[in-house]
Amino acid sequence: MAFGGVPVETVEALAARVSDGAMVAVPPDYSFVAMAATRAMIRRGVRDLHLLAVPQSGIQADMLIGAGCVAIVETAAVSLGELGAAPRFTAALENGAIAIRDSTCPAIHAGLQASEKGLPFMPLRGLIGSDLMRVREDWKESENPFEQGDRITVLPALKPDIALFHAPFADRSGNIWIGRRRELVTMAHAARATLVTVEEIRDIDLMRDEALAGGSIPALYVTAIANAPKGAWPLGLAGHYEADQAHLAGYAAAARSRQGFDDYLAEHGA
């Protein structure tokens, strides 16, 4: 089933669009995370992802890492927030099982905005004197061309193969409503392909609704959509449902061990 050029498909089919080795951009825990699609990616056994957290991640990154889907994680942080460290992320890094590109939040936003603008790089303040500059060999110290001696960092563009997120709703033309979660707009603009799961498809035209259009991503940037009610669970979807704190606490406890994590995956359909 397709409309307006944007196919609507199953979560499995959507997840199958994520090729092994793809660079996949995902939002932070509070911003419309596609958890149903994440479980489908794990079931499919995707491998060697370059996971780009925009700008940090939680259970999504931890599960993908624990399930062996990730080769490189590029992020400002991975954590379960109030529930403590992300256990599979932490273990994978302490074991050297995955590579990390340690970053800082605005550097990830800047790299995506460079791609959004078709620019090869973006300048950024801060950073100089941080060991991130030492370990990120792709970041360079440069000079403000308008003030001699004013040192400033330049960061290369980040161009994800895929932006993946979950949204409250789409319309029948494939336009996506994201409200104030505008990092999703930048992700969609910057990425080669954008995959979106939604709570529902509504029979409206987001582009002709002045109240909603400003909080929408036009279908122009959307590659495929899947219907996934409660698709952010066990995370919340702001304004729609709360995070399932008990479930998240259960995950945090289970994932402390390899066996507990595997049991969790087996039990929760991933």
Place this chain on the structure above:
Amino acid sequence: MAFGGVPVETVEALAARVSDGAMVAVPPDYSFVAMAATRAMIRRGVRDLHLLAVPQSGIQADMLIGAGCVAIVETAAVSLGELGAAPRFTAALENGAIAIRDSTCPAIHAGLQASEKGLPFMPLRGLIGSDLMRVREDWKESENPFEQGDRITVLPALKPDIALFHAPFADRSGNIWIGRRRELVTMAHAARATLVTVEEIRDIDLMRDEALAGGSIPALYVTAIANAPKGAWPLGLAGHYEADQAHLAGYAAAARSRQGFDDYLAEHGA
């Protein structure tokens, strides 16, 4: 009368906040132009403005220039669109009455985004080989630090003293709804002060309304608000009222001569 720290005042008082010599950023004709405030600025006799069109302007720039309020206009274009050339702009430039900083649309957006990000400059593609590079001595040709020999332009930040526009509504805390007119967001972020006239002040909380928050500018960036019903007239306000085509045609005809322009101002309260 003040609420939440953002004063609500008369259009005259709001216009009086625009000091002589200020750099004032204004949107294009189709994007929420504060025409009532513009007439108030002309009545007050503001002088020597550095008018920054984001990225072009029409009757607003033409009237301010004709009324002698402008010293420098920085713009990608000034035109009355279907109604032809902007007569006072054209005459002022042909007479050398004002200075112009000729630009191109994305250069103005880039300069504002630099200020939005607290950056001293932004890179931009295109431009090289345009005579704009020759006449804009503040623009520089540089090199992509990540690819030897790849020439790219760098543009200095544009930091307006004031962003001035008209919006459909504000809430009681001074948050402003602008829908998809996101150049207004960038203007407000980049400017030192933001002055907004509105059709009305609604008894809602834009920040707690998920449908509207994403299309809003938080009060954090807003300096003062004035109630100005039909405040974009004779231009339109998208989704609210259409442009007054007959009036605009009358302006275009009248402003062809100095006398006609002065008569227009006298007749239309400016």
Place this chain on the structure above:
Amino acid sequence: MSAAEHSKSELLIAVIARMLDGLGHVAVGASSPIPGAAALLARARAKKHLRVSVLGSLRHNDFTDGAREIFDCAAQGRIDAFFLGGGQIDGAANVNLVGLGEYPDLNKRFPGSYGSAYLYFLVPRVILFRPEHSRRVLVPKVDFISAPGVSAPGIYRPGGPYALVTERSVFSFEREQGRFRLHSIHAGETAASIAENTGFDYDSPASVPETPPPSAETLALIRGDVGADIAEVYPRFAREILTAG
């Protein structure tokens, strides 16, 4: 006016629309009623497979990230065609939207460069549209290069000029040679009348075909849905020109 008869505007709309066939996304800038109508005509014929973004339109514009989005979108490679005009256009496809004379002391000021100095570099198929076809407009060398037609090697330039459409003819632009080539001439013109009214050198085939007129079907579309669509942004154009039929 019968279906066989058509106005010059209708001819130009049809000519430009043909250049958009098969594309995925066409953007139309400010002050461009005929290109706007052409894009909407191409969309009507493509049965929704063509996306059209008309700046200044609420109904035919899906951009939601403000005035900068068209520029970002072009840089992302998501815009296939765009239109530029020019107070002067020269044989190397340089366009002048700034004015006549020695800058900044111009004898005649035009509105300004708009997005030309950027989009001309980034949009693969930029169609130059300037109805007036005279030696005043089509000059050997523009007084001010708002945007250059060609760039030196090593300058990032995925885009550039594709064709020049005027009231008299259609030129294609040969990027390798950096020159225009006469592609077709409108009814009533001759190779000689084109040469007489063109201030720059261009290539020409031995025999220049006549620009095909719009079909009855195309005229019906222009006078129907397209006219209604374009009226939102260009009410005067829609009223004065399209209702002439």
Place this chain on the structure above:
Amino acid sequence: MSAAEHSKSELLIAVIARMLDGLGHVAVGASSPIPGAAALLARARAKKHLRVSVLGSLRHNDFTDGAREIFDCAAQGRIDAFFLGGGQIDGAANVNLVGLGEYPDLNKRFPGSYGSAYLYFLVPRVILFRPEHSRRVLVPKVDFISAPGVSAPGIYRPGGPYALVTERSVFSFEREQGRFRLHSIHAGETAASIAENTGFDYDSPASVPETPPPSAETLALIRGDVGADIAEVYPRFAREILTAG
């Protein structure tokens, strides 16, 4: 627990809130329940003259331009105070949020640097908050500098460290000297116990005052509106800690 009694969390909330008095806009990042509660307490006392932006909150966060807005906003000079933690903090106020050992072969991995490598440079009053006050955390030299406490002359740096708050004491940071100075010690600690548990050198006045306890009014606010407010983002914190009263 009577009003005179208070938990350590309540003391820390009150201590931090005092550092925010008179400011215009305080932002609170991820995983910061005590700073978040402190900012909301300061706001409650300032009667709306203080704006608080709590990342991850829908109700106490007026950002509408996505996750990047806090960084842009800080760069614009519109954020007066922010909070950073650190798996390690050293005497030059360098913070390590990355891990222990020789990068990348860490013995112990922390979550990551978050926005520290940027906001520490740009926000005028960055308050370091790390409850654990031990030689394990407060070290002579961090293993990894997520963000440096001081910068060389010529580095653009309007912001930097203001104070360090722990479960045992408050240090102020002297930017000229690039060193901490012991500012107050919490009830039950002594100058000697601080020295014993601090791994870095710091300055100290001859007599160090005790950190004043929260007033009954402050405690009532924390246990009332502030607790209810913070529960949206930190439900466990709100439930387990604040309801202890």
